[in-house]
Amino acid sequence: MPYYYDATWLLLLPALALSLYAQFKVTSTYKKYAEVQAASGIAANDMARQLLDYNGLEDVPVEMVAGSLTDHYDPRSRVLRLSQTTYSSRSVAALGVAAHEAGHAMQHGENYGPLKLRSLMAPVAQVGSSASWILILIGILLNAMNLVGLGILFFTAAVAFQLVTLPVEFNASSRALAALEGGGFLTREETDQTAQVLRAAALTYVAAALTGLLQLLRLIVIFGGRRE
Numbered sequence: 001m002p003y004y005y006d007a008t009w010l011l012l013l014p015a016l017a018l019s020l021y022a023q024f025k026v027t028s029t030y031k032k033y034a035e036v037q038a039a040s041g042i043a044a045n046d047m048a049r050q051l052l053d054y055n056g057l058e059d060v061p062v063e064m065v066a067g068s069l070t071d072h073y074d075p076r077s078r079v080l081r082l083s084q085t086t087y088s089s090r091s092v093a094a095l096g097v098a099a100h101e102a103g104h105a106m107q108h109g110e111n112y113g114p115l116k117l118r119s120l121m122a123p124v125a126q127v128g129s130s131a132s133w134i135l136i137l138i139g140i141l142l143n144a145m146n147l148v149g150l151g152i153l154f155f156t157a158a159v160a161f162q163l164v165t166l167p168v169e170f171n172a173s174s175r176a177l178a179a180l181e182g183g184g185f186l187t188r189e190e191t192d193q194t195a196q197v198l199r200a201a202a203l204t205y206v207a208a209a210l211t212g213l214l215q216l217l218r219l220i221v222i223f224g225g226r227r228e
């Protein structure tokens with residue numbers, strides 16, 4: 001059983017390092033700028049409401065959701081949900097997070113291509129990420145390389161989903177920054193601070209995609225040369 005003694009797991013080290021760094025960075029910058037109050041004095045939920053209205057999304061409600069960093073835009077029910085910590089906060093970090101989520105609502109409102117693609121891929125990717133390992137394991141046990149191949153194919157679908165997520169996230173953040181400064185919600189200096197928070201958050205998505213890519217490379221290295 002050569003698989004269990006292989007050294008290909010070393011391939012994952014750069015991704016692991018980046019994941020840890022990104023996690024540290026997002027926590028530390030968020031914490032830092034959650035303490036900085038924006039000069040405009042507007043609360044995140046009011047700002048989000050104005051952004052949505054300005055972009056013709058009056059029918060998208062802004063709701064509060066339990067927890068911290070649970071902020072998200074739900075495309076199925078078309079609701080923007082801000083966490084308890086973000087909702088009525090006037091901090092530079094909270095305004096950034098809320099504007100980023102409003103950015104996703106704008107993407108949805110104008111049928112932004114990568115977001116549409118991402119939604120189409122989501123079901124396959126969700127099944128794929130868990131089914132792939134089961135197929136690969138059964139394939140190894142039964143020595144059935146076609147099952148292993150199918151598993152790798154499913155895993156590829158999951159990695160493709162992570163890659164399509166990147167432009168969606170970057171675009172939501174650039175929309176957020178433009179809207180925050182353009183709308184007078186943040187000053188130039190505050191926008192730079194918010195950009196640091198959003199960049200750190202984006203880095204966690206980059207780390208996840210890199211982990212997936214290297215994991216895929218590892219599977220190819222292990223099984224690539226094997227044919228029955």
Ligand SMILES: [Zn+2]
Nearest residue numbers: 100104169172
């Ligand atoms: Zn996002």
